[in-house]
Amino acid sequence: MKDFLSILDFATEEIWEIFELADRLKYDASKPLAGKTVAMIFQKPSLRTRVSFEAGVVQLGGHPVCLSQESIGLGKRESVADVARVLSRYNDLIVARVFEHDDLIEMARHASVPVINALSDLSHPCQVLADAYTMRQRGKLFEGAKVVFVGDGNNVANSWLELAARLPIHFVLASPKGYAPNAELLRIATSSGVGKVEIVHNPQAAVWDADVVYGDVWTSMGQEAESETRKRDFASYQINADLMRYAKPDAIFMHCLPARRGEEVTDEVIDSPQSVVFDQAENRLHVQKAIMAKLVEQHYAPAFSPTPKAKNRKKR
Ligand code: CP
Ligand code: NVA
Numbered sequence: 403m404k405d406f407l408s409i410l411d412f413a414t415e416e417i418w419e420i421f422e423l424a425d426r427l428k429y430d431a432s433k434p435l436a437g438k439t440v441a442m443i444f445q446k447p448s449l450r451t452r453v454s455f456e457a458g459v460v461q462l463g464g465h466p467v468c469l470s471q472e473s474i475g476l477g478k479r480e481s482v483a484d485v486a487r488v489l490s491r492y493n494d495l496i497v498a499r500v501f502e503h504d505d506l507i508e509m510a511r512h513a514s515v516p517v518i519n520a521l522s523d524l525s526h527p528c529q530v531l532a533d534a535y536t537m538r539q540r541g542k543l544f545e546g547a548k549v550v551f552v553g554d555g556n557n558v559a560n561s562w563l564e565l566a567a568r569l570p571i572h573f574v575l576a577s578p579k580g581y582a583p584n585a586e587l588l589r590i591a592t593s594s595g596v597g598k599v600e601i602v603h604n605p606q607a608a609v610w611d612a613d614v615v616y617g618d619v620w621t622s623m624g625q626e627a628e629s630e631t632r633k634r635d636f637a638s639y640q641i642n643a644d645l646m647r648y649a650k651p652d653a654i655f656m657h658c659l660p661a662r663r664g665e666e667v668t669d670e671v672i673d674s675p676q677s678v679v680f681d682q683a684e685n686r687l688h689v690q691k692a693i694m695a696k697l698v699e700q701h702y703a704p705a706f707s708p709t710p711k712a713k714n715r716k717k718r
Contacts, residue, residue: 403700404510404516404517404697404700404701405510405516405517405518405519405697406516406517406518406519406527406528406693406697407503407506407507407510407517407518407519407525407527408519408525408527408561408564409525409527409530409531409561409564409565409567409568410564410567410568410590411527412568413568414568414569414596416696417531417534417568417569419696420531420535420689420692420693420696421534421535421538421689421692423692423695423696424535424685424688424689424691424692425688427462427688427691427692427695428688433462433463433464434462434463434694434695434698434699435459435462435463435464435494435495435694435695435698436462436463436464437463437464438463438464438465438493438494438495438698439464439465439466439467439492439493439494440455440459440464440465440466440467440493440494440495440496440497440694441467441469441489441492441493441495441496441497442455442456442466442467442468442469442496442497442498442520443469443471443474443476443485443496443497443498443499443500444468444469444470444471444498444499444520445471445476445498445499445500445501446471446499446500446501446521446623446624447623448499448520448521449659449660450659450683450686451499451520451521451528451529451686452468454683454686454687454690455497455520455690456468457687458687458690458691458694459694461687461691462691462694462695464494467492467493476500476505477505482505482508482509482512483508483509483511483512484512485509486508486509486510486511486512486513486517487512487513487514489513489515490512490513490514490515493515494515494698494702495515495516495517495518495694495697495698496509496513496515496516496517496518497517497518497520498517498518498519498520499520499521499522500521500522500523501522501523501624502522502523503519503522503523503524503525505522506519506522515701516697516698516700516701518690518693518694518697521557522557523556523557523624524557524560524584525557525560525561525564525584525587526557526558526560526561526658527561527564528686528689528690528693529558529561529658529686530558530561530562530564530565531565531689531693532682532685532686532688532689532690533616533656533658533682533685534565534569535685535688535689536656536678536681536682536685537549537614537654537656539681539685540654540678540681542613542614542654543569543571545570546570546571546572546598547571547572547613547614548571548572548574548611548612548613548614549562549571549572549573549574549612549613549614549616550574550575550576550608550609550612550614550615550616550649551573551574551575551576551577551616551617551618552576552577552605552608552609552615552616552617552639552641552645552666553576553577553581553616553617553618553619553620553636553639553666554577554581554618554619554620554622554632554636555575555577555581555582555583555584555601556581556583556618556622557622558618558658559575559577559583559618560583560584560587562575562616563583563584563587563588563590563591563599564587564590564591565597566591566594566596566597566598566599567590567591567594567596567597568594568596568597569596569597570596570597570598571597571598572597572598572600573591573597573598573599573600574599574600574601574602574608574612575599575600575601575602575608576602576603576604576605576608576609576639577601577603577639578603578635578636578639579603580635581635581636582601583601588601605638605639605645606645606648609645609646609648609649610648610649611648611649611650612648612649612650612653613649613650613653613654614653614654614655614656615641615645615646615649615653615654615655615656616655616656616657617641617655617656617657617661617666617667618657618658618666619660619661619662619665619666620632620633620635620636620639620662620665620666621633621662633665636665636666639666640665640666640667640668641655641666641667641668641671642667642668642670642671643668643670643671643674646671646674646676653676654676654677654678655667655671655672655674655676655677655678655679656677656678656679656682657672657677657679657682658682659679659682659683661679
């Protein structure tokens with residue numbers, strides 16, 4: 403595997419390796435990106451992804467080169483393929499946040515260096531891998547753990563489907579009719595024989611007995627024109643204290659952030675002791691460092707070997 407465009411790009415065992423590597427890189431002084439540069443393309447706004455990748459690259463000894471859509475005109479000033487070819491001549495990794503997932507596929511096809519998906523209209527794999535790491539940290543990543551995503555069947559929900567095809571979680575999407583997730587990812591997750599997946603329309607029934615209640619904005623970046631319609635369609639899907647009462651008493655609340663406080667989640671929930679949203683944000687850094695170290699190890703070879711050997715790994 404060269405690229406990380408989807409959680410499906412990793413086998414189950416590799417996901418556990420990423421988590422162990424993320425644990426290790428918090429304290430490890432090794433610099434797997436020493437002398438390397440990472441091109442980072444952002445077609446959309448970003449706080450967490452941009453800063454956690456930029457900080458992570460520096461902490462691993464590399465140098466990030468941040469490129470906005472205004473500066474490079476991906477697909478406008480120059481074709482995606484040519485941008486990928488050129489960036490591959492200067493850089494050792496490409497991290498890209500794009501509107502169209504097909505542009506990521508095109509970039510990976512023409513880049514000779516690994517490409518990492520930093521969010522597209524289809525998926526947000528770095529986010530959900532870091533979320534699974536946060537669940538593990540909180541003792542919530544166990545077989546059958548019930549994760550209820552209340553909201554839009556969009557990019558973040560789609561990456562939960564990818565995760566359910568790799569780890570044995572029970573993933574429930576509670577979304578209004580007309581806001582279904584990607585049909586192909588739903589098919590892959592439901593036929594994987596790994597996790598259990600349900601799509602329901604009643605948020606209270608969905609949240610019943612949940613270990614994790616997860617929120618995302620009702621209107622994602624690029625959908626601003628639909629904002630008023632979405633506010634109406636999602637009005638009964640707000641994650642508030644009443645809804646949280648249907649979950650297990652020790653359930654955690656998760657949100658990828660940014661949050662629209664007062665819309666998809668209330669202050670009393672996001673600021674409650676059950677909320678782990680800032681741990682999730684921090685874990686973007688640790689998990690993405692592990693992803694970069696692993697891709698660099700695989701692609702550029704074995705001067706540095708970050709992946710612990712199976713026999714030496716601690717029992718989970
Ligand atoms: N969660 C997340 O990806 O945040 P940003 O859009 O701020 O990067
Ligand atoms: N679904 C949101 C996620 C932001 C991290 C969006 O695409 O805007």
